[in-house]
Amino acid sequence: MAKRVAVVGAGVSGLASIKCCLxxxxxxxxxxxxxxxxxxxxxxxxxxxxxxxxxxSVVSNSCKEMSCYSDFPFPEDYPNYVPNAQxxxxxxxxxxxxNLLKCIQFKTKVCSVTKRPDFTVTGQWEVxxxxxxxxxxxxxxxxxxxxxxxxxxxxxLDSFPGIHTFKGQYFHSRxxxxxxxxxxxxxxxxxxxxxxxDIAVEASHVAKKVFLSTTAGxxxxxxxxxxxxxxxxxxxxxxxxxxxxxxxxxxxSWWMARKMNSWFDHANYGLVPEDRTQLKEFVLNxxxxxxxxxxxxxxxxxxxxxxxxxxxxxxxxxxxxxxxxVLATGYTFAFPFLDESVVKVEDGQASLYKYIFPAHxxxxxxxxxxxxxxxxxxxxxxxxxxxxxxxxxxxxxxxxPASVMIEEVNARKENRPSGFGLCYCKALQSDYIxxxxxxxxxxxxxxxxxxxxxxxxxxxxxxxFGPCTPYQFRLTGPGRWEGARDAIxxxxxxxxxxxxxxxVQESPSPFASFLxxxxxxxxxxxxxxxxx
Numbered sequence: 001m002a003k004r005v006a007v008v009g010a011g012v013s014g015l016a017s018i019k020c021c022l023x024x025x026x027x028x029x030x031x032x033x034x035x036x037x038x039x040x041x042x043x044x045x046x047x048x049x050x051x052x053x054x055x056x057s058v059v060s061n062s063c064k065e066m067s068c069y070s071d072f073p074f075p076e077d078y079p080n081y082v083p084n085a086q087x088x089x090x091x092x093x094x095x096x097x098x099n100l101l102k103c104i105q106f107k108t109k110v111c112s113v114t115k116r117p118d119f120t121v122t123g124q125w126e127v128x129x130x131x132x133x134x135x136x137x138x139x140x141x142x143x144x145x146x147x148x149x150x151x152x153x154x155x156x157l158d159s160f161p162g163i164h165t166f167k168g169q170y171f172h173s174r175x176x177x178x179x180x181x182x183x184x185x186x187x188x189x190x191x192x193x194x195x196x197x198d199i200a201v202e203a204s205h206v207a208k209k210v211f212l213s214t215t216a217g218x219x220x221x222x223x224x225x226x227x228x229x230x231x232x233x234x235x236x237x238x239x240x241x242x243x244x245x246x247x248x249x250x251x252x253s254w255w256m257a258r259k260m261n262s263w264f265d266h267a268n269y270g271l272v273p274e275d276r277t278q279l280k281e282f283v284l285n286x287x288x289x290x291x292x293x294x295x296x297x298x299x300x301x302x303x304x305x306x307x308x309x310x311x312x313x314x315x316x317x318x319x320x321x322x323x324x325x326v327l328a329t330g331y332t333f334a335f336p337f338l339d340e341s342v343v344k345v346e347d348g349q350a351s352l353y354k355y356i357f358p359a360h361x362x363x364x365x366x367x368x369x370x371x372x373x374x375x376x377x378x379x380x381x382x383x384x385x386x387x388x389x390x391x392x393x394x395x396x397x398x399x400x401p402a403s404v405m406i407e408e409v410n411a412r413k414e415n416r417p418s419g420f421g422l423c424y425c426k427a428l429q430s431d432y433i434x435x436x437x438x439x440x441x442x443x444x445x446x447x448x449x450x451x452x453x454x455x456x457x458x459x460x461x462x463x464x465f466g467p468c469t470p471y472q473f474r475l476t477g478p479g480r481w482e483g484a485r486d487a488i489x490x491x492x493x494x495x496x497x498x499x500x501x502x503x504v505q506e507s508p509s510p511f512a513s514f515l516x517x518x519x520x521x522x523x524x525x526x527x528x529x530x531x532x
Contacts (some may be wrong), residue, residue: 003026003027003141003203004026004027004029004139004140004141004142004392005017005021005026005027005028005029005140005141005142005143005144005390006028006029006030006031006110006113006125006127006138006140006142006143006144007021007028007029007031007103007143007144007146008030008031008110008113008143008144008145008146008147008337009031009032009039009145009146009147009148010030010032010037010038010039010104010106010146011037011038011039011041011146011147011323012039012040012041012370012378012379012382013039013146013148013369013370013378013382013383013385013386014030014032014037014039014144014146014369015091015094015095015100016069016369016379016382016383016386017144017146017369017386017390018029018030018100018103018104018167018387019094019100020383020387020389020390021098021144021266022098022099022103023034023390023479024390024391024394024396026390026393026394028103028140028144029103029105029140030100030103030104030105030134031105031108031109031110031127031139032104032105032106032107032108033050033051033105033107033108033109033110033128034048034051034106034107035106036106037091037092037095037101037104038088038091038092039052039148040052040054040148040150041054041084041087041088041091042088043055043056043058043085043088044085045177046084046473047174047175050109050147051151052151052302053148053174053175054084055176055177055178055195055198055199055202056084056177057083057202058083058084058198059082059083059084059200059435060081060082060083060084060087061080061081061082061194061223061284062232062376062377063081063223063231063232063233063470063495064078064079064080064081064082064494064498065080065230065232065233065467065491065494065495066230066232066233066236066327066376066377066380066468066469066470067082067377067378067379067380068090068250068379068380068470069379069380069383069470070093070380070383070384070470070471070472070473070474070481070484071471071474071481071483071484072093072094072097072098072485073471073494074090074499075090075093076493076497077325077498078090078498079232079498080223080230080495080498080499081223089170090308096295104112105129105131107131107132108129108130109129109130109131109133110127110128110129110337111128111337112126112128112130112337112338113125113126113127113129113143113145113337113338113342113366114126114128114339115342116139117364118333119362120362120363122141123141123142123362123363123364124139124140124141124365125139125140125141125142125143125365125366125367126138126139126140127139127140127143141365141393142365142366142367142393143365143366143367144245144366144367144368144369144386144389144390144393145196145335145343145366145367145368145369146337146369146370146382147335148333148370148371149331149333149370149371149428150331151331151333152331152332152333152334153172153173153327153329153330153331153332154173154329154330154331154332155172155327155329156329159307159327160190160303160306161304161305162305162306162307163306163325164359165306165307165308165383166306166307166308166309166325167309168309168323168324168325169309169323169324169325170325170326170327171284171325171326172325172326172327172328172329173189173191173195173196173199173326173327173328173329174331176195176199176326179199179202179203179205179206180206181324182203182206182207182210182324183206183207184206184208185207185208185323186207186208186209186210186211186320186322186323186324187200187207187209187210187211187315187322187323187324187325187326188211188213188311188320188322188324188325188326188328189203189208189210189211189212189213189325189328189378189468190213190303190325190327190329190473191213191214191327191328191329191330192212192213192214192217192218192220192271192283192328193218193283193328193330194281194283194284195222195287195328196270196303196326197214197283197288197351197418198285198326199211199326199328200212200288200291200297201285201287201288201291201297203326204291204296204297205263205296209298210229210291210296210297210298211297211298211300211311211320211322212297212298212300212302213300213301213302213313214270214271214298214300214301214302215297215301215302216273216274216280217266217270217273217274218271218273218274218281218282218283219256219257219260219266219269219271219273219280219282219283220260220263220266220271220281220285220288220289221260221263221282221283221284221285222263222284222285222286223284223405224286227332228499229495230495231284232376232377232435232467233467233469233491233495234467235521236375236376236432236433236467236468237464237465237466237467237468238433238463238464238465238468239381239464239465241431241433241434241468244421244422245421245422245431245434246420246421247292248420249277249417249418249419249420249421249422250277251424252421252422253276253277253421253422253423254326254462256276256422257276263289264289268291269289269292269299270299270300270432271299277417277423280518281373281375292514296482298414300313300316300320301313301315301316302314303316303492305398306325309317309321309322309323310322311325332345332348333345334373335368342358342361342366343358343366343368347413348428349413349428350368350371351406351409351413352368352371352409353373353399353405353408353409354385354388354408355368355372355385355428356368356385356388356389357371357389357392357399357405357428359402359408359409360402360406363487364392364393364399365393367385367386367389367393368390369382369385369386369389370385370431371428372428372435373387373429373430374426374429374430374431374432374435374436375429375430375431375432376420376432376433376436376468377426377432379470380433380436380470381432381436382475383470384436384439384440384473385439385478387439387443387445387478388442388443389437389479391443391478397442397443413500428504430508432468433468436468436473440473440477440528443477443478444476444477444478445474445475445476445477445478445479445480446476446477447463447472447475447476448461448476449464456485458489459488459489461473462488462489463488466488466491466492467491469487469488469491471483471484471487471488471491472484472488475488
């Protein structure tokens with residue numbers, strides 16, 4: 001059984017891993033190379049080596065009710081989508097609430113993690129760290145790697161012929177902090193992801209002209225969904241997920257396109273994805289259509305050639321003068337402190353069982369937390385990974401034979417579409433609810449909605465038809481939280497409180513009362529068909 005556990009990184013997954021270790025009676029020591037916790041969410045004016053970097057204006061893409069730790073809601077007066085400074089404060093509150101700081105060694109870099117000579121018997125690791133110029137080697141029973149995948153910029157410069165002759169400034173989006181440098185400049189942003197779109201929109205407020213170049217297009221949606229509610233609280237429900245996964249992929253893709261185009265027609269804005277079957281991460285931006293329709297942002301195809309002071313786009317022979325090029329081309333990831341024989345990264349993914357455990361190790365004493373891209377928030381995903389992983393490290397839960405794990409890893413790498421539901425064919429992509437439920441089942445913590453329907457029907461219906469908030473993961477099993485039920489039943493109260501800062505008196509409508517009664521009857525009919 002593992003007792004001493006090394007945790008690498010004090011970001012959102014690292015903090016969850018420390019807490020899970022403490023809950024299970026283990027002794028975690030967390031090594032954080034910077035001088036504070038927070039990882040991605042800690043803004044600095046300069047880029048720090050080995051740590052994710054964000055720009056000053058970053059706001060969460062998942063709302064507070066969907067992106068909190070499962071037993072620690074955000075303060076109710078926080079906005080639904082949280083600016084990075086407040087997000088960092090929340091992480092500090094979490095660390096203080098559960099007394100995690102005592103386990104963290106700041107300004108400590110992990111240089112290497114290697115197997116002990118007797119690894120096949122003990123499963124132990126030697127962790128070499130560097131702090132204030134002094135190296136130290138320590139033996140640990142297990143290691144949890146929580147370094148994320150947004151630290152190593154991907155710069156495919158060969159894809160942009162002539163870029164080395166460009167006399168202006170070009171840099172990766174990782175380097176971007178403030179929009180001031182774009183003032184009165186002609187800016188080209190390459191890449192329609194969340195960062196690229198944010199930067200293009202910010203630049204358009206001060207720049208002379210902004211081009212946003214995309215090869216394959218993307219679905220763009222607002223954080224605000226039906227009736228002004230957070231998009232993920234409407235989209236991410238067990239009921240809708242069940243419907244989506246029951247329908248053939250072409251139907252789901254058609255429905256998705258129709259839903260996305262209800263805000264604005266992506267074809268008319270030059271943004272419609274070339275491949276509408278394989279799911280690409282949504283771009284969350286509330287301003288982009290408005291900036292395009294007012295001519296502040298111009299959508300362009302991929303780059304054909306870069307010249308000294310201009311670019312030529314594919315299918316458009318005209319040269320466009322450009323002063324600054326921002327490469328929002330994504331990230332690669334690596335584990336420089338681990339030997340490739342432990343975790344090998346190939347084609348943007350690693351051979352990890354359930355995205356966590358190396359499938360070939362003789363002893364399951366190393367876990368990678370947070371190396372996944374779910375269609376949902378990373379905080380509850382990483383936390384759920386940590387809860388299961390710690391119980392495996394402790395010896396309470398067992399992994400299947402190596403042959404079974406390797407078969408599962410290879411099947412995932414083949415990316416064979418099932419033909420139903422959304423098509424998660426990109427590296428590290430996963431269906432959020434399905435993946436979480438799999439981990440919950442592994443630790444016997446998945447709520448049983450059938451029995452709950454008899455004992456607590458209000459809660460059962462809220463869980464099934466309402467947003468799949470993280471509190472659901474603490475209703476039962478190990479790590480059960482007494483406040484989970486109340487947090488679920490009051491989730492919409494906290495959501496509306498954030499926006500309802502001016503109380504408006506509404507006169508009751510007889511038609512609205514009739515409609516509510518009709519909806520209730522329809523709901524009961526649906527329950528009857530689904531559960532019986």
